[in-house]
Amino acid sequence: MPPEQPRHDLEVYIGYTACTRVTLTALETVGQPYRERLILFEKGEHKAPDFLRINPQGKVPALIVDGQALCENLAIITWLNKTWPEAGLLPPASDAFEEAQQLSALAWVASTWHPSVRAVKVPMMWTTGDTAGVRERGGQLMSGLLDRLDRELAERRFWFGADWSIVDSYLWWAYINSEFGGFDLSPWTNVARHRADVEAMPQVQRALAREQAAWDARKGELA
Amino acid sequence: MASYTLYHLPGACSRVTMTALEQCGVDYADHPVNLMQGEQHSPEFRKVNPRGKIPALLVDGQLIAENAAIQWWLGKTFPAAGLFPAAGNDWEEAQILSDLFWISSGWHPSVRANMMPIRWTTGDPAPVRERGKQLVKPLFEAFDAHMADRQWWYGDDWSIVDVYFYWNYTTAEEGQYDLTGLANLAAHRARVEAWPAFQRALARENAARERMANAA
Ligand SMILES: N[C@@H](CCC(=O)N[C@@H](CS)C(=O)NCC(=O)O)C(=O)O
Ligand SMILES: N[C@@H](CCC(=O)N[C@@H](CS)C(=O)NCC(=O)O)C(=O)O
Numbered sequence: 519m520p521p522e523q524p525r526h527d528l529e530v531y532i533g534y535t536a537c538t539r540v541t542l543t544a545l546e547t548v549g550q551p552y553r554e555r556l557i558l559f560e561k562g563e564h565k566a567p568d569f570l571r572i573n574p575q576g577k578v579p580a581l582i583v584d585g586q587a588l589c590e591n592l593a594i595i596t597w598l599n600k601t602w603p604e605a606g607l608l609p610p611a612s613d614a615f616e617e618a619q620q621l622s623a624l625a626w627v628a629s630t631w632h633p634s635v636r637a638v639k640v641p642m643m644w645t646t647g648d649t650a651g652v653r654e655r656g657g658q659l660m661s662g663l664l665d666r667l668d669r670e671l672a673e674r675r676f677w678f679g680a681d682w683s684i685v686d687s688y689l690w691w692a693y694i695n696s697e698f699g700g701f702d703l704s705p706w707t708n709v710a711r712h713r714a715d716v717e718a719m720p721q722v723q724r725a726l727a728r729e730q731a732a733w734d735a736r737k738g739e740l741a
Numbered sequence: 742m743a744s745y746t747l748y749h750l751p752g753a754c755s756r757v758t759m760t761a762l763e764q765c766g767v768d769y770a771d772h773p774v775n776l777m778q779g780e781q782h783s784p785e786f787r788k789v790n791p792r793g794k795i796p797a798l799l800v801d802g803q804l805i806a807e808n809a810a811i812q813w814w815l816g817k818t819f820p821a822a823g824l825f826p827a828a829g830n831d832w833e834e835a836q837i838l839s840d841l842f843w844i845s846s847g848w849h850p851s852v853r854a855n856m857m858p859i860r861w862t863t864g865d866p867a868p869v870r871e872r873g874k875q876l877v878k879p880l881f882e883a884f885d886a887h888m889a890d891r892q893w894w895y896g897d898d899w900s901i902v903d904v905y906f907y908w909n910y911t912t913a914e915e916g917q918y919d920l921t922g923l924a925n926l927a928a929h930r931a932r933v934e935a936w937p938a939f940q941r942a943l944a945r946e947n948a949a950r951e952r953m954a955n956a957a
């Protein structure tokens with residue numbers, strides 16, 4: 519008999535096309551039952567008192583585990599990976615040094631890619647004035663990051679090697695969001711190949727379907 | 742004992758890592774990287790950290806990048822140094838990681854808009870700095886409120902997270918953010934500045950500054 523799986527009550531707060539795609543993909547990879555709650559940014563629900571009680575920062579994702587909240591993608595991923603290590607969110611780490619390398623990769627996406635994507639996609643996040651200069655600067659930052667990623671992906675199929683990990687989905691989320699902001703990704707051919715490989719993963723497809731269904735169920739409220 | 746080399750710049754966010762190394766009491770070499778002169782883009786430094794960022798810590802020649810990841814690793818490697826509160830289980834540890842990564846992904850990029858607005862625009866930096874002020878204001882106010890009934894972020898005991906917060910608010914101040922009126926934050930600041938490992942890190946930074954000036 520396989521060892522018994524840990525059981526937790528899981529509920530996740532998400533936004534449409536937001537970085538919560540990474541959390542949803544992580545949950546789909548783990549394969550435990552969970553409920554999702556889509557926040558409508560357009561209605562300011564992330565800054566409403568009900569949600570601020572869950573995350574005082576007014577940001578998604580937030581994962582509610584047995585009634586207690588955990589925020590920040592990276593912390594959620596780490597906890598899911600510790601709790602269900604055989605799901606393969608991250609490659610098995612043989613020591614703290616390898617674990618630190620995984621955290622470092624995740625932190626790089628969270629602290630460098632994500633804010634740069636914001637400059638391209640929602641430049642008004644970084645200025646009270648003219649957005650053109652922020653978008654242009656964001657494009658420069660993204661180009662540098664994509665050059666770097668493209669070089670890495672010339673040697674490996676996925677970030678850590680032959681196998682997908684949640685880091686790939688996080689990178690994927692970041693670069694396709696810059697495309698949503700009008701940034702042209704076509705110069706980076708290895709990134710294009712990576713994109714196709716990530717999108718072919720069944721857990722990614724399930725996460726996208728789940729996000730879409732949650733959005734379809736609520737989008738009428740905005741009309 | 743492993744060999745440690747820290748790539749840093751006096752005053753930059755690598756100050757947090759340097760304080761962590763001091764707190765752990767390890768012997769380390771330090772190499773200042775002159776960001777003003779673009780040394781982070783030099784082929785030599787790219788060999789150390791291809792991402793072109795400091796802090797970068799070499800442990801027996803192997804790189805760990807990212808403040809948060811370095812701090813976490815030092816915490817695991819030197820548990821007696823008290824960089825973090827002792828976590829009883831994976832959930833408690835995840836909450837600490839959540840704080841750590843909140844600072845690196847939420848605070849630091851917003852502080853950068855205050856201190857180095859040209860990092861976020863090719864145009865007029867003034868409205869970026871203005872936006873930076875709007876972004877950090879609720880963070881600093883919430884921090885001040887959280888500190889009302891405690892000495893340190895986690896309560897009675899210092900942790901490296903305190904130094905990470907400190908670096909962020911003092912750096913925003915250098916970027917013209919006015920911290921007056923945040924009394925609990927001011928008291929926290931004084932406590933961090935009196936912390937021995939922090940003072941040793943500042944002394945080490947000053948020595949590096951002198952070496953940089955002499956080399957110039
Ligand atoms: N570092 C955080 C970032 C979270 C974040 O920025 N979430 C965005 C959606 S992608 C959000 O909730 N934005 C709403 C807002 O900032 O008002 C994480 O990785 O969880
Ligand atoms: N998320 C990184 C940020 C590192 C970072 O932005 N370092 C700055 C100094 S505070 C740097 O190296 N800037 C040089 C550059 O970006 O070109 C970390 O926490 O280590």
